[in-house]
Amino acid sequence: QSALTQPPSASGSPGQSVTISCTGTSSDVGTYDFVSWYQQYPGKAPKLIIYEVNQRPSGVPDRFSGSKSGNTASLTVSGLQADDDADYFCSSYTGSNNLAVFGGGTKLTVL
Amino acid sequence: EVQLVESGGDLVQPGGSLRLSCAASGITFSDAWMTWVRQVPGKGLEWVGRIKNKVNGESAAYAEAVQGRFTISRDDSKNTVYLQMYSLKTDDTAVYYCTIGYCTSSGDCHYDDAFHFWGQGTMVTVSS
Numbered sequence: 001q002s003a004l005t006q007p008p009s010a011s012g013s014p015g016q017s018v019t020i021s022c023t024g025t026s027s028d029v030g031t032y033d034f035v036s037w038y039q040q041y042p043g044k045a046p047k048l049i050i051y052e053v054n055q056r057p058s059g060v061p062d063r064f065s066g067s068k069s070g071n072t073a074s075l076t077v078s079g080l081q082a083d084d085d086a087d088y089f090c091s092s093y094t095g096s097n098n099l100a101v102f103g104g105g106t107k108l109t110v111l
Numbered sequence: 112e113v114q115l116v117e118s119g120g121d122l123v124q125p126g127g128s129l130r131l132s133c134a135a136s137g138i139t140f141s142d143a144w145m146t147w148v149r150q151v152p153g154k155g156l157e158w159v160g161r162i163k164n165k166v167n168g169e170s171a172a173y174a175e176a177v178q179g180r181f182t183i184s185r186d187d188s189k190n191t192v193y194l195q196m197y198s199l200k201t202d203d204t205a206v207y208y209c210t211i212g213y214c215t216s217s218g219d220c221h222y223d224d225a226f227h228f229w230g231q232g233t234m235v236t237v238s239s
Contacts, residue, residue, distance in 0.1 A: 003155060003157075032224075034221070034223075034224035034225070036221075036224060036225040036226070038156070038226075045208060045229035045230065045231060045232060046156065046208075046226070046229055047229075048213060048225055048226060048227045051213050051221055051224070051225035052221065052224075052225065057213055057227060058216075089155065089156050091156070091158075091224070091225075091226075092224075093223055093224035097172065097173070097174070097175055097178070098158060098174045098175055099158060099161060099172055099223045100146075100158040100223060100224060101158065102148075102155055102156040102157060102158065103155060104154070104155040105154075105155045105156075
């Protein structure tokens, strides 16, 4: 199972919005509405910020939103803040032997 | 507060074996399906495998990259899940995390598609 494809980097100024894409295939993102997104700071464990394409776990600000169209999922971070500067990973359920597949990660820089 | 604490990471030679442990607290461990995810430092995440709870037969699933070499088991009396690794390769070098899926307040649990609680990770280095 190939990893999902994410852009290696993204950036935006405080207050702006940034969208990060996550492209899979018809075997994962295109078939299942089980896409999740994670935020990770250096040296720390990932944190779940979006599940089931567009659902936020309790405690995650509504500045984070998710969507999906076809084989591509997207994470939008609105009203960028300094502490949004982190790595972001997407993941999709696959239903195959490799139950979940992750993206390579996107480094979001808040300018 | 949910806590997951991994241990057992070490430097091991290619072809060697290692067993990782993950001790959980703050949850009803016997209900949880436990997943292992690994990450090469500075790189992406990779799903390694998952074990269901006893009610679901404790069945395990593995990534193709580790199938036949890694085994996941659990001891509910110790609130601990294990990752036994055999025939280690240099490509297995990574930080290994144990995780638990996300459960909504209504009890809808996403064990295989949304990883909510994570440990701090334990480093496995395979090198001669």
